[in-house]
Amino acid sequence: MPAEKSRPGSCSCSVVHPQAVQLAVQAELETGTLIALSELFKVFSDPSRLRILTALSKTELCVCDLTEVLGMNQSAVSHQLAMLRRARLVRFRRDGKSVFYALDDAHIGKILKVALEHVTEGRISL
Amino acid sequence: MPAEKSRPGSCSCSVVHPQAVQLAVQAELETGTLIALSELFKVFSDPSRLRILTALSKTELCVCDLTEVLGMNQSAVSHQLAMLRRARLVRFRRDGKSVFYALDDAHIGKILKVALEHVTEGRISL
DNA sequence: TGAACGTATGCTTATGCGTTCATATATAAG
DNA sequence: CTTATATATGAACGCATAAGCATACGTTCA
Numbered sequence A, B: 001m002p003a004e005k006s007r008p009g010s011c012s013c014s015v016v017h018p019q020a021v022q023l024a025v026q027a028e029l030e031t032g033t034l035i036a037l038s039e040l041f042k043v044f045s046d047p048s049r050l051r052i053l054t055a056l057s058k059t060e061l062c063v064c065d066l067t068e069v070l071g072m073n074q075s076a077v078s079h080q081l082a083m084l085r086r087a088r089l090v091r092f093r094r095d096g097k098s099v100f101y102a103l104d105d106a107h108i109g110k111i112l113k114v115a116l117e118h119v120t121e122g123r124i125s126l
Numbered sequence C: 001t002g003a004a005c006g007t008a009t010g011c012t013t014a015t016g017c018g019t020t021c022a023t024a025t026a027t028a029a030g
Numbered sequence D: 001c002t003t004a005t006a007t008a009t010g011a012a013c014g015c016a017t018a019a020g021c022a023t024a025c026g027t028t029c030a
Helices: A018-026 A031-044 A045-055 A064-070 A075-084 A108-123 B016-028 B031-044 B045-057 B063-070 B074-086 B108-125
Strands: A090-095 A097-102 B090-095 B098-103
Touching: A018 B045, A018 B063, A031 A045, A031 A108, A031 B031, A031 B045, A045 A064, A045 A075, A045 A090, A045 A097, A045 A108, A045 B016, A045 B031, A064 A075, A064 A097, A064 B016, A064 B098, A075 A090, A108 B031, A108 B045, A108 B108, B031 B045, B031 B108, B045 B063, B045 B090, B045 B098, B045 B108, B063 B074, B063 B098, B074 B090
Parallel strands: none
Antiparallel strands: A090 A097, B090 B098
16 A cells, blocks of 8 residues: 555645644634735735834824825825725825824734844844 | 925925924834835735645644645645745755755744734624 | 815736746655 | 655746826815
């Protein structure tokens, strides 16, 4: 008997470790959760958006302020803000002609903080 | 006097809020940190990689095991593992013909946990 | 109402990225 | 040394996306 398993679709290996595989399979996240997670991280994966979030972590800002802080044009900033809005990471209020943005969730700061720890520690170990 | 400021490059607005902008500018991350952060999040922004990290959070696995767990072909898994390796999120050891992968950093679990909280809470509030 | 201003958005382009295919490397067995 | 197996890697294809341009929308003021 050559292999302890042999599901045809996935891989030709015969050295699969069943108990480890089973553990891993049981730990799998639901598809919906997985997609939501990856989309959340995708929002954080762009430097411009990180700068926006960092700025908003200190104070509410209007779009014009953000173009000033980031040195980007208004269209680019608005596009990124739209994405942050869709991800529900920022909220906004209109005041006359200006629209003010602010962070929408407490977890955002936590995520950034933990990630920053990872990054800076990695730095040191280099 | 029409505007309180008017740096030409960024934006034609005249309603910039100087004290808020200053606060935000002071909070800016260094460019290197910013890039490192965004690259870290980029690694987390793909469902396949999240599945790999979730699986490895439970147990060490060889490449063949991972193809089994994920139902992806070996090449795709290896490419993703290479990326995780470059990001120093996983380490690996060779044992005969097999290569076993494991998580490389304690922060990874934390980041995932906090993000998961955000995602699931968002779920509930819908 | 019309003009001016702040902001949002559709379209386009350039770039990036995930997967697959083909192939290369590494280890083990005969 | 040859063959088989496990993994890695380069090239290419298709899709997603960030940024810029032009323009539309919403608000204020005259």
